[in-house]
Amino acid sequence: MREATIFTSINLSGYPKMMKQLSIDCRIQSLFPVALASLLVLGTARLALDNFKSNDSLVFRLYGRPRDERHRTPIVVSPDDRLEEECNVFEGNWVWDNISYPLYTEESCPYLVKQVTCGRNGRPDSFYKNWRWQPNGCNLPRVNPLKLLQILRGKRLMFVGDSVQRAQFESMVCLVQSVIPEGKKSLRRVPPMKIFRVEEFDASIEYYWAPFVVESNSDHATNHTVLKRSVKLDSIAKHGKEWEKVDILVFESYVWWMYKPQINATYGSPYEVREYNVTTAYRLALETWANWINSKINPHTQTVFFMSMSPTHLWRWEWEPGSGGNCFNESLPIQGPYWGTGSSLQIMDIVHDILQQLKVNVTLLNITQLSEFRKDAHTSVYGERRGKLLTKEQRSDPKNFADCIHWCLPGVPDTWNEILYTYLLKNHHNFL
Numbered sequence: 001m002r003e004a005t006i007f008t009s010i011n012l013s014g015y016p017k018m019m020k021q022l023s024i025d026c027r028i029q030s031l032f033p034v035a036l037a038s039l040l041v042l043g044t045a046r047l048a049l050d051n052f053k054s055n056d057s058l059v060f061r062l063y064g065r066p067r068d069e070r071h072r073t074p075i076v077v078s079p080d081d082r083l084e085e086e087c088n089v090f091e092g093n094w095v096w097d098n099i100s101y102p103l104y105t106e107e108s109c110p111y112l113v114k115q116v117t118c119g120r121n122g123r124p125d126s127f128y129k130n131w132r133w134q135p136n137g138c139n140l141p142r143v144n145p146l147k148l149l150q151i152l153r154g155k156r157l158m159f160v161g162d163s164v165q166r167a168q169f170e171s172m173v174c175l176v177q178s179v180i181p182e183g184k185k186s187l188r189r190v191p192p193m194k195i196f197r198v199e200e201f202d203a204s205i206e207y208y209w210a211p212f213v214v215e216s217n218s219d220h221a222t223n224h225t226v227l228k229r230s231v232k233l234d235s236i237a238k239h240g241k242e243w244e245k246v247d248i249l250v251f252e253s254y255v256w257w258m259y260k261p262q263i264n265a266t267y268g269s270p271y272e273v274r275e276y277n278v279t280t281a282y283r284l285a286l287e288t289w290a291n292w293i294n295s296k297i298n299p300h301t302q303t304v305f306f307m308s309m310s311p312t313h314l315w316r317w318e319w320e321p322g323s324g325g326n327c328f329n330e331s332l333p334i335q336g337p338y339w340g341t342g343s344s345l346q347i348m349d350i351v352h353d354i355l356q357q358l359k360v361n362v363t364l365l366n367i368t369q370l371s372e373f374r375k376d377a378h379t380s381v382y383g384e385r386r387g388k389l390l391t392k393e394q395r396s397d398p399k400n401f402a403d404c405i406h407w408c409l410p411g412v413p414d415t416w417n418e419i420l421y422t423y424l425l426k427n428h429h430n431f432l
């Protein structure tokens with residue numbers, strides 16, 4: 001079966017003009033008063049990657065066999081795991097750290113789809129794998145796969161969104177899978193879902209394809225229309241049924257909205273399709289989502305996150321004035337401050353408004369800024385188009401074929417998950 005992608009059939013060149021139009025007036029000049037200095041400093045690397053092996057005894061020695069004893073084993077939260085309450089983990093810089101990063105390799109994780117394995121697909125440079133996100137006020141705790149599985153014991157963690165979100169799902173699977181012995185883990189496709197199951201922990205990490213969060217005619221996992229998209233701004237029940245019992249939900253929806261300044265949608269009558277401004281449509285869709293959250297989520301047993309938009313790097317002139325091209329052949333992060341016009345602040349404001357009005361707490365993981373710096377980390381010409389790796393000819397035409405939307409793995413989505421892990425650890429600790 002073919003993988004679902006954002007751009008299975010559209011020409012990327014139509015996209016930039018629209019994005020520019022849509023957000024030209026909300027560009028912000030300087031986000032960080034403090035310059036991000038010394039990016040290429042060799043990181044004061046923390047412990048080398050913990051050398052977990054796929055060995056039953058290790059897993060079970062530390063945490064016991066859940067089948068035999070169902071009670072929760074307390075998780076040891078070490079001082080390194082604690083986060084200062086005040087620390088804003090989304091403000092900081094990328095530091096060179098080729099000792100701790102990458103957190104896994106393409107070879108060690110069999111669950112990566114071809115779309116993200118840039119190295120295997122022929123990307124010649126590998127610096128993009130070696131950056132660690134360093135918040136200004138604290139350190140992110142190291143992802144400890146066993147601790148994470150312990151947090152997820154008896155639970156379902158589900159990522160809902162488009163193919164950018166799918167990369168975050170895959171990253172999460174890769175972060176934990178190394179400690180689980182062969183035969184005790186499985187990845188199943190149950191369209192529109194993917195389910196990674198860890199038997200011993202009765203835990204699952206899942207992905208649910210819903211590029212607009214609400215229902216649309218693009219909801220088929222593989223056969224979805226990109227050009228003739230039509231969104232049902234007031235319908236979410238069909239998806240919602242599959243989300244209701246999930247313990248930890250992580251939502252994301254952005255780039256599918258941004259194809260043109262208008263989008264065809266229905267609201268009220270299911271037969272009356274009309275064009276809406278994207279911002280209007282996005283707000284209506286999120287209101288539908290918010291109503292669902294308010295009525296279905298039990299804040300005592302369920303946790304909900306919302307990922308802010310994943311930035312794109314489609315126009316090189318934005319970070320290097322006077323130049324042409326896109327993210328192709330970029331091998332180093334941007335030394336801030338930087339905010340691309342592709343990241344709509346209007347959409348950001350809508351997300352802010354909607355989350356503010358919710359009755360249930362939903363945590364925004366505001367990863368846009370930290371990802372903005374990573375012009376070097378997209379799949380570029382080392383990914384897929386229409387489910388197939390680019391041909392040699394296509395690769396030599398980056399202007400038309402570079403994908404500056406999706407990210408290589410290992411890479412930036414691992415950092416999103418390190419931050420998600422930080423929050424899960426904190427919440428879990430608070431419950432004990």
Ligand SMILES: *[C@@H]1O[C@H](CO)[C@@H](O)[C@H](O)[C@H]1NC(C)=O
Binds near residue numbers: 054056057
């Ligand atoms: C698992 O660990 C034990 C000792 O802890 C060792 O004897 C055994 O060889 C290991 N098995 C594998 C598959 O690594």
Ligand SMILES: *[C@@H]1O[C@H](CO)[C@@H](O)[C@H](O)[C@H]1NC(C)=O
Binds near residue numbers: 042098
């Ligand atoms: C890590 O980076 C340093 C500094 O750039 C370099 O000297 C060293 O060879 C690198 N080590 C590895 C294993 O790539």
Ligand SMILES: *[C@@H]1O[C@H](CO)[C@@H](O)[C@H](O)[C@H]1NC(C)=O
Binds near residue numbers: 223
């Ligand atoms: C894909 O969807 C379209 C329209 O919904 C349909 O006409 C077509 O037969 C489908 N193709 C496959 C392979 O299922």
Ligand SMILES: *[C@@H]1O[C@H](CO)[C@@H](O)[C@H](O)[C@H]1NC(C)=O
Binds near residue numbers: 262263264
């Ligand atoms: C909406 O649908 C109509 C009819 O299919 C089409 O002509 C129009 O271009 C669509 N609008 C957008 C914004 O896609």
Ligand SMILES: *[C@@H]1O[C@H](CO)[C@@H](O)[C@H](O)[C@H]1NC(C)=O
Binds near residue numbers: 277280
């Ligand atoms: C849609 O956007 C355009 C341009 O931004 C604006 O002039 C128009 O009033 C908007 N329409 C609606 C219905 O919001």
Ligand SMILES: *[C@@H]1O[C@H](CO)[C@@H](O)[C@H](O)[C@H]1NC(C)=O
Binds near residue numbers: 329
């Ligand atoms: C890639 O960038 C390097 C400089 O960073 C340049 O020398 C090289 O020609 C570029 N390659 C292509 C194919 O543009």
Ligand SMILES: *[C@@H]1O[C@H](CO)[C@@H](O)[C@H](O)[C@H]1NC(C)=O
Binds near residue numbers: 031348351366369
């Ligand atoms: C997310 O962070 C950016 C700056 O990094 C800020 O401009 C934006 O308002 C934040 N979004 C929300 C919804 O708080």
Ligand SMILES: *[C@@H]1O[C@H](CO)[C@@H](O)[C@H](O)[C@H]1NC(C)=O
Binds near residue numbers: 299359360361
């Ligand atoms: C939501 O979170 C805030 C701060 O984290 C907390 O003060 C508040 O009590 C929470 N509200 C609910 C309904 O859980």
